[in-house]
Amino acid sequence: MRVDAGIIGGSGFYEFFELENKEEKAIETPFGTVNVILGTLKEKKIAFVSRHGKGHKLPPHRVNYRANAFVFFKLGARYVIATNAVGSLRKDIPPGSLVIPDQVIDFTKSRVYTFFDGDFEIVFPDGRKKCGVVHTDVTEPYCNNLRKKILKAAEQIGIKVHDGGTYVCTEGPRFETPAEIRFFAMIGGDLVGMTGVPEVFLFKELEICYATICIVTNYAAGLQDRVSHEEVLKLFDRVRPKVIELIKKTIELL
Ligand code: HPA
Numbered sequence: 001m002r003v004d005a006g007i008i009g010g011s012g013f014y015e016f017f018e019l020e021n022k023e024e025k026a027i028e029t030p031f032g033t034v035n036v037i038l039g040t041l042k043e044k045k046i047a048f049v050s051r052h053g054k055g056h057k058l059p060p061h062r063v064n065y066r067a068n069a070f071v072f073f074k075l076g077a078r079y080v081i082a083t084n085a086v087g088s089l090r091k092d093i094p095p096g097s098l099v100i101p102d103q104v105i106d107f108t109k110s111r112v113y114t115f116f117d118g119d120f121e122i123v124f125p126d127g128r129k130k131c132g133v134v135h136t137d138v139t140e141p142y143c144n145n146l147r148k149k150i151l152k153a154a155e156q157i158g159i160k161v162h163d164g165g166t167y168v169c170t171e172g173p174r175f176e177t178p179a180e181i182r183f184f185a186m187i188g189g190d191l192v193g194m195t196g197v198p199e200v201f202l203f204k205e206l207e208i209c210y211a212t213i214c215i216v217t218n219y220a221a222g223l224q225d226r227v228s229h230e231e232v233l234k235l236f237d238r239v240r241p242k243v244i245e246l247i248k249k250t251i252e253l254l
Pocket of ligand 1: 085086087088170175176192193194217218219220221227232
C-alpha cells in the first residue's frame with residue numbers, strides 16, 4: 001500500500017472528514033503501531049495520522065514521534081504536511097493567524113530524537129542505506145519545496161499566511177512562564193509549541209519533504225492574561241475550515 005502524501009493533525013485536528021474512500025488501519029512499524037486513516041483527495045492517495053490520538057489521549061512528551069514518522073516512510077509518502085497549535089511571541093501575529101515556519105529552536109528535554117541510536121538501518125527507495133552514527137544536516141529543517149507549495153496554495157485561495165518564522169519547542173505539558181517567553185523572544189523565537197520536535201528532525205532523517213502549518217491559538221504567556229488548553233481547542237475549531245482548504249489546495253499542487 002502506497003500513498004502520495006501524508007497529513008499529521010495536531011491539537012484539535014483528530015479526524016479528516018473531507019477524505020474520500022476512507023479506511024482506518026492500524027499499521028505496524030518497528031517503533032509501534034499507528035492508527036492511520038487512508039483515503040483520497042483530488043485523486044491523490046492520502047494517509048492521515050492524529051498526533052495525539054483520538055480524543056487527545058497523548059500529551060506532547062508521550063507522542064510516539066518515531067512510529068508516526070516511520071509509518072509515512074513505510075507508506076512511501078514523499079510529502080507530509082503537519083499542523084501545530086502554537087502560541088505567538090509577536091504582537092503582530094495575533095491568534096487566528098497561520099504561519100509556515102522555516103526555523104526551529106529545541107527546548108525539549110526527554111524525547112527520542114533519532115532513528116539512528118543503535119543498529120537500526122534505513123533503506124531508502126533508491127537502495128541507499130543509512131545506519132550507525134548519522135549526523136543529519138538541518139540547515140533547512142522544513143522542506144522549502146513544500147513550504148512554497150503551501151504559500152502558493154494560500155495565495156490561490158486568498159488565505160493570509162505568514163511566510164517563515166522560528167518555532168520554539170518546549171517540553172510541556174505545562175505552558176511557559178512569562179520569563180521563559182521573554183527569553184525565547186530575545187533569542188529569536190516567533191512561535192512556541194510543544195510538538196514540533198523531534199517530528200521535524202525525524203522526517204529529515206527519513207528524507208521526507210515535511211512542512212507544517214502553525215495555527216496561532218493564543219498569545220504566549222505574559223503577552224495575554226492566561227493561557228488554557230480549552231482556548232487552544234476553541235480557536236482551532238474556528239480556523240479549521242481555513243486550514244482544511246489550505247491543505248486540500250496544497251495537495252492539489254503537489
Ligand atoms: N505554548 C505552548 N504550546 C502551545 C501554546 C503555547 O502558548 N499554544 C498552543 N500550543
